[in-house]
Amino acid sequence: MLFDPKGAWEKPCGGGVTSRALKEFSFLLESSSYPKKLINRITMVSPYGRRVTLKVKEPFVIFSRKILNGMILDRAIEAGANFVKKAVSDFVRVENGWRIKTADGDSIDAKFLVGADGAASGARRKLLGIFPKEDLAVSFGFNVADEVGCTDDQGKPQEAFVSFSENLTGYIWAFPRPGVMNFGIASRLGERTTDDLRALLNRYVSDFYGGKMPDEERLEVFGAKIPVLNTKSWRSLKASGDRWALVGDAAGFVDPITGEGIFYALKSAELLSESFTGEKTPVCPSETGQQGSADAMPRSDSDVTSATDYGDVTRRYEKRWRKELGTELERASRMVTRCYHGTFLGHVFSDATIFLAKYHHGVRCVLLKAVIGEQSYVNLKRDLLRSAFRIA
Numbered sequence: 001m002l003f004d005p006k007g008a009w010e011k012p013c014g015g016g017v018t019s020r021a022l023k024e025f026s027f028l029l030e031s032s033s034y035p036k037k038l039i040n041r042i043t044m045v046s047p048y049g050r051r052v053t054l055k056v057k058e059p060f061v062i063f064s065r066k067i068l069n070g071m072i073l074d075r076a077i078e079a080g081a082n083f084v085k086k087a088v089s090d091f092v093r094v095e096n097g098w099r100i101k102t103a104d105g106d107s108i109d110a111k112f113l114v115g116a117d118g119a120a121s122g123a124r125r126k127l128l129g130i131f132p133k134e135d136l137a138v139s140f141g142f143n144v145a146d147e148v149g150c151t152d153d154q155g156k157p158q159e160a161f162v163s164f165s166e167n168l169t170g171y172i173w174a175f176p177r178p179g180v181m182n183f184g185i186a187s188r189l190g191e192r193t194t195d196d197l198r199a200l201l202n203r204y205v206s207d208f209y210g211g212k213m214p215d216e217e218r219l220e221v222f223g224a225k226i227p228v229l230n231t232k233s234w235r236s237l238k239a240s241g242d243r244w245a246l247v248g249d250a251a252g253f254v255d256p257i258t259g260e261g262i263f264y265a266l267k268s269a270e271l272l273s274e275s276f277t278g279e280k281t282p283v284c285p286s287e288t289g290q291q292g293s294a295d296a297m298p299r300s301d302s303d304v305t306s307a308t309d310y311g312d313v314t315r316r317y318e319k320r321w322r323k324e325l326g327t328e329l330e331r332a333s334r335m336v337t338r339c340y341h342g343t344f345l346g347h348v349f350s351d352a353t354i355f356l357a358k359y360h361h362g363v364r365c366v367l368l369k370a371v372i373g374e375q376s377y378v379n380l381k382r383d384l385l386r387s388a389f390r391i392a
Ligand SMILES: Cc1cc2nc3c(=O)[nH]c(=O)nc-3n(C[C@H](O)[C@H](O)[C@H](O)COP(=O)(O)OP(=O)(O)OC[C@H]3O[C@@H](n4cnc5c(N)ncnc54)[C@H](O)[C@@H]3O)c2cc1C
Pocket: 003, 004, 005, 006, 007, 011, 012, 013, 014, 015, 016, 017, 086, 087, 088, 089, 116, 117, 118, 119, 121, 122, 139, 140, 141, 184, 223, 224, 225, 226, 247, 248, 249, 250, 254, 259, 260, 261, 262, 263, 265
């Protein structure tokens, strides 16, 4: 059973889905019934105004979150999930699992509980406690409707923008979506006041439109927190326990440097489902030759009871998320300060890499791989240095 009071909704988000995510979850590109923007150029601007435009061979994609959430929900229902459009208000342990209570006073018993309820997860609050302040970033922005240039949705790849500012552990973005331009800013919680961040973003948006903010009626404002775990939290993180598991933001699975979380939400859900089945999850229902992933999943509730040792499931899940995403994200957490405030060849890191990338093919390639999610953070500085000293 899948509980969500909102279903498909415009969750506060950039909606940027990296090339790596598109490779692993190819269904994201398969259907034309879910409109999206293909992006093949990304312009990065340093805190001192240097710019470079990177061209990607395989476009990445920007979705409206209402569309992306709708696609995933449709697939879940197609695969056999029973969608209940209600909020979970509480849950308590009972003999063989959980009693799940919904906001309208109903209750349902379940054998296993998955908290996939985002950064402000009630499941996490009850099972592990909330994220501490130092593990959070704050983020907000505007969707600007009917943006000229974004309305052209003929599958023509377009350009996204990322801009760094002095003393900001985060960045400003401008992402085109079908019919909408999505602007946002993210920074460590408590690093800058909300007024400061708002002023930075307003200046950026106003510059983007030639010195004037778009009319209020075209703006839809959004804001939310993003989990950005520090290294200590990564080391001690547990994402499951006795008949429960957390996935996505609820677990804290977000890249602490870029704030990318859509890939990790999908990936952790896949790892958890594989921990149940012991099999690789088919990416597309048609791969099974039948409805949903019915081949891989237990067919009925009683199959689950008889076949599943939940202790094994959670042990497998802990091992797999740490190996397949935790190790890299923990490494990323060690690099946050270096990326935003460190130096490279004696200059501010983002300024130096953007400057070099403009003139040096090798550096451009490494930066591009970092942007599309294919560059390991562990080797980022080494690879940049190696490429910088290789003749272009
Ligand atoms: C401003 C902003 C910009 C971002 N930009 C990007 C980006 O460009 N690319 C990227 O990869 N990531 C981005 N992220 C991160 C990304 O949005 C998340 O990492 C991702 O959505 C996590 O997915 P999730 O399913 O874990 O949680 P969510 O997408 O938050 O989904 C949680 C769901 O749980 C439901 N829920 C909550 N409480 C309950 C309850 N009590 N009962 C039942 N249901 C409940 C909610 O309705 C919601 O649908 C951004 C985040 C923010 C805040």
